[in-house]
Amino acid sequence: MDTINSIAIDGPAASGKSTLAQNLAESLGYLFFDTGLMYRAVTCAVLDRNGDVNDGAFCTRVAETAQIDVRPCSVDDGRQADVYIDGQDRTWQIRAPEVESCVSIVAAYPGVRKALSAQQRRIGLRGEVVMVGRDIGTVVLPEARLKVYLDASVEERARRRFEERTGEDYAAVLESMKERDRLDASRDLAPLRIAEDAVVINSDGKDADVILAEVLAILKSQANGG
Numbered sequence: 418m419d420t421i422n423s424i425a426i427d428g429p430a431a432s433g434k435s436t437l438a439q440n441l442a443e444s445l446g447y448l449f450f451d452t453g454l455m456y457r458a459v460t461c462a463v464l465d466r467n468g469d470v471n472d473g474a475f476c477t478r479v480a481e482t483a484q485i486d487v488r489p490c491s492v493d494d495g496r497q498a499d500v501y502i503d504g505q506d507r508t509w510q511i512r513a514p515e516v517e518s519c520v521s522i523v524a525a526y527p528g529v530r531k532a533l534s535a536q537q538r539r540i541g542l543r544g545e546v547v548m549v550g551r552d553i554g555t556v557v558l559p560e561a562r563l564k565v566y567l568d569a570s571v572e573e574r575a576r577r578r579f580e581e582r583t584g585e586d587y588a589a590v591l592e593s594m595k596e597r598d599r600l601d602a603s604r605d606l607a608p609l610r611i612a613e614d615a616v617v618i619n620s621d622g623k624d625a626d627v628i629l630a631e632v633l634a635i636l637k638s639q640a641n642g643g
């Protein structure tokens with residue numbers, strides 16, 4: 418298998434993947450692409466259509482037909498990218514708790530995964546992409562030149578989500594994080610797991626710049642044949 422000049426970053430929710438990927442993309446001049454946005458957008462589109470997230474055929478149809486667009490960010494309000502669904506800016510709606518609590522159910526349907534991972538693979542194969550998700554190194558882009566699995570304890574990840582949000586209680590965030598971990602790791606198709614050749618980094622108590630430096634050092638040693 419020929420290596421592709423793209424980087425795969427996988428790991429559980431709120432492990433710091435997006436921050437690492439954004440920093441890495443900026444350092445290397447690569448495109449940053451967060452595949453979780455697409456699963457969130459499909460879930461949001463299902464809810465917008467008053468659809469039932471337990472209806473896999475309906476969710477698959479939505480994944481195949483909804484116009485999901487991820488574009489460079491046009492508004493300076495803390496967003497990483499603009500997310501449009503059927504022509505409407507839904508960047509913040511895809512982060513709402515209603516979407517958060519259903520996205521793992523929608524992401525487990527084979528038809529949904531097939532539709533989205535084909536689009537992701539097409540983007541990743543162009544090269545010079547830092548792609549973030551759960552199955553990038555294992556399924557979407559197994560030929561990525563570097564695969565990172567970024568981990569952190571569930572308590573630390575729940576604390577990060579809790580600090581991003583207002584009006585939610587820590588115990589509830591922790592419970593929902595544990596449930597999402599369970600669903601993401603136990604689904605039949607493309608469950609969250611560590612690729613055999615991935616570098617595993619634990620982000621507990623580490624600043625983003627320390628993790629970035631670690632990954633840049635790995636790339637440098639790769640380039641030197643190490």
Ligand code: DC
Pocket residue numbers: 430431452453454456457520521524549550551552553597601
């Ligand atoms: O990274 P995130 O929290 O935005 O991801 C949202 C959901 O999408 C998460 O529950 C797992 C799922 N997902 C996936 O199954 N495969 C991916 N490549 C990316 C995300």
